[in-house]
Amino acid sequence: QVQLVQSGAEVKKPGASVKVSCKVSGYTLTELSMHWVRQAPGKGLEWMGGFDPEDGETIYAQKFQGRVTMTEDTSTDTAYMELSSLRSEDTAVYYCATIITGMTYWFDPWGQGTLVTVSS
């Protein structure tokens, strides 16, 4: 079964960038379509983007276009999400969540989450 393990909590200053990692086990990253979802404190879930296997491209939510980059290192089966120009509103728990390409179409499982705090 797929397991996702994310990197640890981060504290960043406004204007900085953060890069969160998501290590896959149980499957190879090439068998998965990885997505990223965030959750501000006390708020709901917000999809940021992910890999679309039908187009073979990574798609981003309009809100984050130009500020987020999602990449993969297939040699280590690790996915990355980098968010730049951080502001206080970006303080949130960031989750990776995966789809098993060609087998499922829903986010299952999820990583444990990475808290990113943006504060001066």
Place this chain on the structure above:
Amino acid sequence: EIVLTQSPATLSLSPGERATLSCRASQSVSSYLAWYQQKPGQAPRLLIYDASNRATGIPARFSGSGSGTDFTLTISSLEPEDFAVYYCQQRSNYVTFGQGTKVEIK
């Protein structure tokens, strides 16, 4: 962007009672809808996919129904571990989530 509106925001019920949660889409999503459960400090867990199919390991007391724009998640008899926040999600056009329904103990 497809907007998903969940109601009610909070549902106060006792163990053993039936819970009925609603999710309405701003345009048709066919059956491309899922439900997730989230407990405090935990990642969301997939409960229902394709509107009405239970995910692996999900108890039979959870059921989903609907298509098009109106969807329902029903918990037939609440167990203590079911008190949590529930989110709907569509994948018909990109991905969006509803704002969540909290099921709390009355």
